[in-house]
Amino acid sequence: MRTNPNIVITGTPGVGKTTHAELLARNTGLKHLPINQVAKEHDCHEDWDEELQTWIVDEDKLLDALEPLVAPGGCILDWHACDLFPQRWVDLVVVIRCDSTTLFDRLTARGYSGKKLDENMDAEIMQMLLEEAKEGYDEEIVVELYSEVAEDVEQNVERVEQWIEAWKKAKNEERA
Numbered sequence: 001m002r003t004n005p006n007i008v009i010t011g012t013p014g015v016g017k018t019t020h021a022e023l024l025a026r027n028t029g030l031k032h033l034p035i036n037q038v039a040k041e042h043d044c045h046e047d048w049d050e051e052l053q054t055w056i057v058d059e060d061k062l063l064d065a066l067e068p069l070v071a072p073g074g075c076i077l078d079w080h081a082c083d084l085f086p087q088r089w090v091d092l093v094v095v096i097r098c099d100s101t102t103l104f105d106r107l108t109a110r111g112y113s114g115k116k117l118d119e120n121m122d123a124e125i126m127q128m129l130l131e132e133a134k135e136g137y138d139e140e141i142v143v144e145l146y147s148e149v150a151e152d153v154e155q156n157v158e159r160v161e162q163w164i165e166a167w168k169k170a171k172n173e174e175r176a
């Protein structure tokens with residue numbers, strides 16, 4: 001049984017996943033796994049999608065690479081998708097959300113344009129990641145948090161820290 005939870009932080013690119021994951025890792029000692037980086041390090045990038053200017057990932061290979069990292073618990077999985085992670089790995093799914101005007105500014109600042117910008121804007125407006133999370137996992141473990149200004153990050157991370165404490169307490173009681 002895990003003594004530390006595995007937490008998925010997901011959402012449309014630009015909503016603030018990495019910002020949250022880094023602060024949460026710093027405050028809790030959980031391990032931040034930026035999945036893009038893991039995919040790159042384990043050679044899981046299959047192909048380059050020219051139109052969307054993004055890598056296509058070999059998901060089976062990625063899951064094989066992740067399994068030994070995630071199995072002991074205590075990981076923060078930071079990615080713009082969530083449904084590929086097996087339910088048994090995941091204790092909490094945090095879906096970061098953001099107002100579309102804010103997101104537009106963040107993505108254009110990052111150099112996104114054309115179809116890549118449009119698709120990501122649509123994904124956020126249609127709350128695709130929230131739906132994906134709710135479909136993939138027990139709704140009780142899915143939380144939606146907004147990230148517009150810096151204080152939001154601190155408050156959100158604090159909420160997740162409280163959740164982690166409650167999770168640990170419940171696990172200790174189960175074990176006793």
Ligand code: DAT
Binds near residue numbers: 148
């Ligand atoms: P993601 O990992 O979801 O792509 P990020 O953490 O890299 O997002 O954040 C994208 C940009 O937006 C980055 O410049 C930091 C900024 N940002 C994110 N959340 C923010 C917030 N709540 N307040 C101010 N800036 C934020």
